[in-house]
Structure formats: structure tokens, C-alpha cells
Amino acid sequence: MIYLDYQATTPVAPEVAEAMRPWAEDHFSNPHSPSRWGREAAAAIEVARDQVEAAIGLSGGSVAFTGSATEAINWALKGTAERTPERNRIVTLATEHAAVLDSCEWLEARGSEVVRLPIGPDGLLEPGALEAVLDERVALVAAMLVNNEIGVIHPIGDIAETAHGVGALMLCDAVQGLGRVKIPEGPDLVAVSAHKVHGPKAIGALWMRQGAEPAPFVHGGGQERGLRSGTLSPAMCAGFGAAAKLAAGRSRQDREHVDQLWKAAIAALGEGWIVNGSVDHRYPGNLNIRRDGLDAARLISDLRDIAFSLGSACASGSGRPSHVLRALGLSDAQARSSIRLGFGRYTSQDELVDAATRIDAAARAQQDVAA
Numbered sequence: 001m002i003y004l005d006y007q008a009t010t011p012v013a014p015e016v017a018e019a020m021r022p023w024a025e026d027h028f029s030n031p032h033s034p035s036r037w038g039r040e041a042a043a044a045i046e047v048a049r050d051q052v053e054a055a056i057g058l059s060g061g062s063v064a065f066t067g068s069a070t071e072a073i074n075w076a077l078k079g080t081a082e083r084t085p086e087r088n089r090i091v092t093l094a095t096e097h098a099a100v101l102d103s104c105e106w107l108e109a110r111g112s113e114v115v116r117l118p119i120g121p122d123g124l125l126e127p128g129a130l131e132a133v134l135d136e137r138v139a140l141v142a143a144m145l146v147n148n149e150i151g152v153i154h155p156i157g158d159i160a161e162t163a164h165g166v167g168a169l170m171l172c173d174a175v176q177g178l179g180r181v182k183i184p185e186g187p188d189l190v191a192v193s194a195h196k197v198h199g200p201k202a203i204g205a206l207w208m209r210q211g212a213e214p215a216p217f218v219h220g221g222g223q224e225r226g227l228r229s230g231t232l233s234p235a236m237c238a239g240f241g242a243a244a245k246l247a248a249g250r251s252r253q254d255r256e257h258v259d260q261l262w263k264a265a266i267a268a269l270g271e272g273w274i275v276n277g278s279v280d281h282r283y284p285g286n287l288n289i290r291r292d293g294l295d296a297a298r299l300i301s302d303l304r305d306i307a308f309s310l311g312s313a314c315a316s317g318s319g320r321p322s323h324v325l326r327a328l329g330l331s332d333a334q335a336r337s338s339i340r341l342g343f344g345r346y347t348s349q350d351e352l353v354d355a356a357t358r359i360d361a362a363a364r365a366q367q368d369v370a371a
């Protein structure tokens with residue numbers, strides 16, 4: 001199989017599996033117990049915390065581990081709304097991940113006012129759009145660094161500064177950006193996920209600027225400074241730490257590789273493909289493209305040994321056209337003619353060129369049959 005679905009998840013790095021092994025196999029102690037074994041496990045978690053914080057690279061805050069980035073985002077939105085009832089409005093972008101949009105919908109059903117900003121045909125905010133809806137009623141502005149479906153990079157530093165201008169906090173979903181695109185200074189809350197950076201699934205983290213911690217969301221034993229209860233898994237934390245350290249240490253090397261892969265894929269695909277979203281403000285490991293008349297779902301089932309998708313894994317599963325592509329102004333038909341190729345550290349140029357050549361040939365064959 002040629003794996004081109006890096007935005008859905010990434011292969012576990014060998015260094016990550018190695019870091020997890022002792023904690024998964026022998027060292028089973030509860031990291032919150034006072035025994036020597038417990039303290040060893042707790043120390044391993046603190047090493048991992050430092051590694052994740054270093055990869056995020058922001059000053060003045062710290063992370064709490066969560067069960068996923070989805071949990072971190074739910075916590076950030078719902079916990080901030082709870083903490084600041086005097087500010088009843090949340091502002092976000094139409095192209096955010098379901099974790100943000102569905103949390104906002106949940107809050108809306110309970111009385112919050114949610115503003116979903118439209119984006120331009122390039123996938124970016126129109127100038128002045130954010131300023132126009134900001135005032136002292138806004139508790140939080142939520143925007144992602146790198147879009148998971150189309151790869152466009154939002155100016156998070158500017159968005160945070162604008163939000164701060166009216167006293168609002170800023171939540172950055174940096175799940176697709178960690179280790180790939182530098183997280184600018186500015187956000188008060190940052191959500192990340194291990195499995196998008198060659199770490200294990202089902203562990204995420206919320207970075208919180210000191211003083212901006214949301215109200216607790218998961219209650220219980222008071223772990224994570226009383227902010228997020230639940231016994232932590234030393235194995236998962238160690239895996240996330242190792243993945244974050246690698247991502248930060250290899251950031252430039254990974255980026256050069258991905259730049260090469262992007263060029264090779266574009267050359268192999270040939271004429272007739274249109275890139276969805278900005279090419280200039282984009283992480284190049286995301287190639288979301290469309291072709292007039294293409295039946296993308298059929299293309300995926302025709303090429304079963306190549307793993308790629310229609311957009312987000314959620315959009316692919318539901319059969320609904322992607323809300324991100326629709327927000328770009330694409331018609332349902334154009335959205336259904338779009339595919340997303342995601343590649344990265346462990347993708348070889350040869351396999352990517354092979355896959356792109358076969359995708360192009362299969363797309364042309366569809367057109368020949370239709371003609």
C-alpha cells in the first residue's frame with residue numbers, strides 16, 4: 001500500500017515505539033501513586049511534558065495531557081465559556097475542524113452566540129472580517145494554524161493580537177502544524193495531537209497560557225494540577241514526548257523533504273488538476289486537488305492499494321461534501337471531484353510519483369469512458 005493520508009494520521013516513528021515499550025511492557029505503576037515506581041513513571045511523564053512544550057515553542061504556559069486533541073478543543077471552548085459567562089460570544093472560522101464547530105454548536109444550543117466567519121476562495125480570512133465582529137462580548141476566537149483538509153496556513157499571530165485587542169482569548173488548533181509550521185507567539189490556548197506527528201493515537205494536549213486555563217472539563221482525581229482528571233498513561237505520554245522531540249528536531253529536514261515531494265507530485269499529475277486553496281500560504285504536505293468531472297469516490301475505490309481521501313476522514317465517511325471545500329465557494333460537484341493527497345517524513349519520492357501517475361491515469365480513464 002502507498003500511504004498518502006498523512007492528515008488523517010501518520011505512521012508511528014520507530015523512536016516513538018522504542019520510547020513507549022518499557023512503559024507498555026514492564027513499568028505498569030500508576031504515575032500518581034507515591035511509590036518509587038510511581039514516582040519513576042511520573043518523572044517520565046514530566047520529561048514528555050517538557051518535550052511537548054518545547055515542540056510547541058511558546059513561552060509563559062504549560063500543557064495538560066488529554067485523551068485527544070478533540071478533548072483539548074472541547075475543553076478549551078466549553079471551559080472558557082464557563083469561565084467567562086459575562087462574555088457570551090465565540091468567533092470561529094467556517095473551515096475549522098468538527099471538534100471546534102460541533103463544540104460551538106453545543107454551546108450555541110446552551111445560549112452562546114457563535115460567529116462563523118466565511119473565508120475567501122483561497123481558504124483564508126478576508127481582510128477586516130475578524131475586526132468587524134469583535135467587541136467586548138467575545139470570550140474566545142478559535143482558528144487553526146494549518147487546515148487539515150486544504151493545508152492553508154492562517155496568520156495565527158495576527159488573529160491572536162486582534163482578539164486580544166478586545167480582551168478576548170485565542171484558541172489555536174495546531175494539530176496539523178506541530179513540528180511543521182512554527183506556532184507564532186500570541187495564542188492563549190493551543191491544542192495538539194500525538195498521532196499527527198508520528199506518535200500514538202488517543203493522546204493530545206492543551207497548552208495553556210498561565211492565567212488563561214479553562215474551567216475543568218473532566219472531573220475526578222484532580223490530576224494535571226486539578227485541571228484534567230484521569231490517570232495518565234506513561235506509555236502514551238512517553239510516545240507523545242518522543243514524537244514531539246523528533247518533530248521539533250527534524251523540522252527543517254522534514255520540510256525540505258516535503259517541499260521536494262510536493263514538486264514531484266505536481267509534475268507527475270500533469271495537466272487538468274486544480275489545487276484547492278492557497279498555494280502560497282500552505283503546508284506543502286497537503287495536496288488537495290480537483291478535476292472537472294472526476295468521481296473522486298470512484299477513484300478511491302478503483303485504486304485500493306493507494307490510501308488517500310476525499311478530505312477529512314470524517315467527510316469521507318459521511319458521504320457529505322466537505323464543509324471546507326463548500327466554504328471555498330466550490331459547488332457540490334466540484335467538492336465531489338476533489339481528492340486529498342497527504343505525505344510526509346516516511347513517504348518516498350518514488351512511491352509518491354508512482355501513486356500520482358496512477359491517480360492521473362485513472363482519472364483520465366474515467367473521462368474517456370464518460371466521453
Ligand code: PLP
Binds near residue numbers: 067068173202203
Ligand atoms: N484538529 C485538526 C485540525 C485535526 O486534523 C484533527 C484530527 O483529525 C483534530 C483536531 C482532532 O485530533 P484527535 O484525533 O487527536 O482528536
